[in-house]
Amino acid sequence: GAVVSQHPSRVICKSGTSVKIECRSLDFQATTMFWYRQFPKQSLMLMATSNEGSKATYEQGVEKDKFLINHASLTLSTLTVTSAHPEDSSFYICSAKLTEARWAPLHFGNGTRLTVT
Amino acid sequence: GENVEQHPSTLSVQEGDSAVIKCTYSDSASNYFPWYKQELGKGPQLIIDIRSNVGEKKDQRIAVTLNKTAKHFSLHITETQPEDSAVYFCAASPAGGTSYGKLTFGQGTILTVHP
Numbered sequence: 001g002a003v004v005s006q007h008p009s010r011v012i013c014k015s016g017t018s019v020k021i022e023c024r025s026l027d028f029q030a031t032t033m034f035w036y037r038q039f040p041k042q043s044l045m046l047m048a049t050s051n052e053g054s055k056a057t058y059e060q061g062v063e064k065d066k067f068l069i070n071h072a073s074l075t076l077s078t079l080t081v082t083s084a085h086p087e088d089s090s091f092y093i094c095s096a097k098l099t100e101a102r103w104a105p106l107h108f109g110n111g112t113r114l115t116v117t
Numbered sequence: 118g119e120n121v122e123q124h125p126s127t128l129s130v131q132e133g134d135s136a137v138i139k140c141t142y143s144d145s146a147s148n149y150f151p152w153y154k155q156e157l158g159k160g161p162q163l164i165i166d167i168r169s170n171v172g173e174k175k176d177q178r179i180a181v182t183l184n185k186t187a188k189h190f191s192l193h194i195t196e197t198q199p200e201d202s203a204v205y206f207c208a209a210s211p212a213g214g215t216s217y218g219k220l221t222f223g224q225g226t227i228l229t230v231h232p
Binding site: 004032042043044045046093095103104107108110 | 149151153158159160161162163166168206210212217218219220221222223224225
């Protein structure tokens with residue numbers, strides 16, 4: 001079964017509104033989670049690293065005020081797309097390390113399809 | 118930063134044939150190389166991974182080889198089945214430390230297995 005759960009799987013929102021996406025680790029604690037973005041028929045691009053109890057670190061070119069990340073507990077990270085615009089429409093996917101071991105496998109959630117109208 | 122190139126972009130095979138997907142990477146600090154299978158509308162599913170201290174790893178019909186000197190690694194699927202049809206991504210990450218888990222992905226390969 002899935003080890004990383006995302007919610008919602010699909011969301012449609014109006015331009016200018018904010019949308020929150022949840023990423024949960026199931027049956028394990030994840031001090032670090034990662035958020036990716038995937039455009040249709042393209043690869044995954046890392047957006048940010050979510051660290052439990054501290055600020056997220058963002059990849060170059062990703063607006064931290066636009067994509068708010070909160071990692072409030074060892075099993076939950078949230079990504080909030082603020083003041084969404086049609087160009088934010090994309091597939092957002094999170095991942096988590098199964099353990100803190102050096103070579104811990106990285107598992108992904110099933111993604112959230114965001115459509116901004 | 119790391120750059121991962123993946124080839125081919127599309128691959129079509131007959132059921133029972135083998136499929137090979139190749140990736141190259143640029144950053145010698147990368148030493149963890151997972152492969153993911155992504156079906157339409159779903160997140161990537163980890164199918165196999167290899168660490169830099171290993172040259173080859175096999176799991177039933179799937180195998181991965183790594184040449185650190187040449188900075189390339191490959192996915193081999195034998196006895197392909199129609200349910201193997203999906204998009205396959207290679208990825209690379211440094212191992213350990215704060216950078217582990219920051220995956221750089223290849224462009225993806227659309228594999229189609231014809232019955």
